[in-house]
Amino acid sequence: MSGTLRRGRVWKFGDHVSGDDGIIDFAAVATGFGKAFDTEKLRRICFTLLRPEFPDQVQQGDIVVAGVNFGHHNHVDASVAMRVSGISVVIVESCESGLVRRALNVGLPIMTCPGITAAVADGEILEADPATGTIRTASGQTLQARPFSPRMLDIWQAGGVIELLEQEAVRRGEGAALPEPLLPGA
């Protein structure tokens, strides 16, 4: 999708969803340290501890909305799982800084927006723009999150931080062809 506006169907979760024991079961992928992500396995286990139907029913571009302290105790695998499931944006009441970084570094924007869970219901359509911080609900209500910084937008739009460094190297003329991206589809 071009531009920075994302529009998608909402998967709504409650407060204090764990990253390693909620978004994913980290123990199930912990043997993968030091290897490339097992993206198919991460896609298959994403949110199944909370919503067993998630992997079968999630669609490209869907949006995750969650309550306070979302994703506490998360390895980067939790962010990758959401990204490879097709989630375009995550909007939370609150979460730790580390999750925002880890997700952004694999191309998934997380916006912090107090009041979001009261404003939207599961399955509704929602619009969000990390560049402006503006979030618009199906009923037309507008909420405001802090806009991403220019560097964060660069990382997101490159598909991740390594992808950004790679694209910058290519623009400097260091290497012509880009190999396959680490993760499929933005």
Next chain:
Amino acid sequence: MTGQTATQKIIARAAGLERVGAGDYVTVTPDATVSMELNWPVQMADMKRTRITRLPRPDKAVIVVDHTTSAAMGSAHHVSHQRMRDFCAEQGITHFYGPGSGLRHLILLEKGIARPGVFVFGDEQNIASIGAVGALCIPISREVLVPLLTDETWVQVPRGARITLTGRLPFGVTGRDLAQAFLRDFGPTDKLLQCSVEFVGPGVSTLSLDDRQTVLSVLYHAGADTGLMAVDQVALDYVRARDAGRPWQVVQADDDADWHVEAAYDLSALEPMVTVPPEVHGGVPLSEVAGRRVTQATIGSCAGNRLDDMRAAAAILRGRRLADGVTMYITPGSREVYGAAAREGLLEVFSDAGATILAPGCTTCWGYHGQLADGEVCISTNQYNYAGRNGSRTAEIFLAGPYAVAAAAVAGRITDPREFLR
């Protein structure tokens, strides 16, 4: 204009700015960047993609093998160890610490890399423990590759949280009990999210430097980004013995800084705590779970592997034996701790009691050693207690301080350690 927290002043200096405000996005040049081995193969593949072949500042890189203290049969870790060693030699990185050296949390302090006012990018949140000498660790996970390759990356300036400590820990109570009380109080809330927690007050100086590290090492589990403690003479003496002439500056918060959270703890009111599974904020007074049988006891992790923890364990284990049916693993946090424990005769105490001493590293805390079978019950100074952290999802992990863990190992059940100390 309001004042700034110590954290904000350290970030402003590293960003080349006069001042920064909570929530600001700034680009920071670190004084050091620390990475461990688990993600090394991926990081090296990532480095290739960036076409950057030379680290601009190899002198700032600290590369530590701490999760895989030895490469076990069937693992590929020995290859990582070799590649890291070769990479550090090629790049001129002198701060390379191989298997068995210890946790990077401890090494940063012991080697004088973490000093007051120093800004460190770390790959793990628990490295906030270096705040015991007033150094700041901003955790950025495996993104540490970015500052290693470019000498900078972005940071969102944390909000300030000020915790005032008063009083002195009572007999048989350690910094770990404060840590667990702190997690009990803040873990279930989102108050500390995106905060740096700064500990001040007369109680700070009554805690040993080891206990200060333990408290700071758990802040992440309450949602905080990082934290540090007021720097006193004990911390300064420690730093001066290790700085080798490298610069540092004590940074103090302004009293009128914008404190998002303020709270206070009277250390003298604390008691032995046990955290019940599966949440790290499930701390209760030990008496509530006394009598629970245990099959494994472990002392180690960045929240319980320093010399004070070894001394506490030995105080209980000296002249005693583990209960039948209990396995115990004890992991000194670094070669420095291991050597000191040996010189004090503590390792002999552990061995005579029937405990197994593991090489310095993360060992049981992430399940590299000491896996739990179905239905087992463990009591540990480790960081986590969620289902499946150390093997079976049906095993239970209780978290506690070193006295309580050692007492449970001897009694075969959770019991008040003060009975063994009198």
